[in-house]
Amino acid sequence: MANRALLVMDVQRDIVSIADDGSGYLPRLGRAIDGARAAGIPVIYVVIALRPGDPEVSPRNRVLTAAVRAGLFTEGAPGTEIHHDVAPxxxxxxxxKRRGSAFSGSDFDLVLRARDIDSLVLTGIATSGVVLSTLCHAIDLDFDLTVLADACLDTDPEVHRLLTEKLFPQWADVVTVEDWLKTLAPR
Structure with missing residues (x-):
């Protein structure tokens, strides 16, 4: 059996305040986290945080430059903290991490190798950001992948739908939180 980990990516206070659409995202994500813990599956949180002064941000990186201008992601700032409803x-x-993918500018790969994890269950905000970037990177590293479609969120619902219904199923199992939890129940 694969050694799995549940990834909770970029579910930080500022990001939740921008993306949460009132659809019950945080409680649904909380059920996935509780289910993983009950099944003995490690929960790994991934956050984006940039050093004060942003020395790692190139002006050529449109996404990070815009985030810095908006005052997002400063290491140690309250808005960069993981949302209290799903706290570690x-x-x-x-x-x-210092970039879009959980693997970029972090020790994520080291954590996975140390725990012999070869299967990842992805959740997070945004579907078109950290989830897509991490999924692409993980494919190249030969991880077994599952995406919890309703535990991912994007500011653009159509982009979320396109990714979770058309693109991600080519590379990963894409299921709902409830369907995934059923696979964890003892038989």
């Missing part, structure tokens, strides 16, 4: 618990790993 003792024993959960928190990985800090």
């Amino acid at each position: 618990r003792q024993g959960d790993v928190v990985v800090t």
Whole structure:
């Protein structure tokens, strides 16, 4: 059996305040986290945080430059904290990245190798950002992949739909939180 981990990516206070559409995203994500913990699946949080002064941000990086101008992602700022509704618990790993993918500018790969994890269950904000970037990177590293479609969120619902219904199924199992939780139940 694969060694799985549930990834909770970029579910930070400022990002949630921008993207949450009132559809019950955080409670649904919380059910996935609780289910993973109950099944003994590690929960790994991934956050984006940039050093004060943003020395790692190139003016050629449109996404990060815009985020910096908007005052987002500064390391240590309250808005960069993981949202309290889905906060890590003792024993959960928190990985800090400096780019879109969980693998870029972080020790994420080291954490996965140390735990012999070869299967990832992806959740997070935004579907077109961290989820897409991490999924593409993980494909090239030969991870077994699952995307919890309703535990991903994007500011553009049509982009979310296109990715979770058309693109991601080519590379990963795409299921709902409830369907994934059923696979964790003892038989």
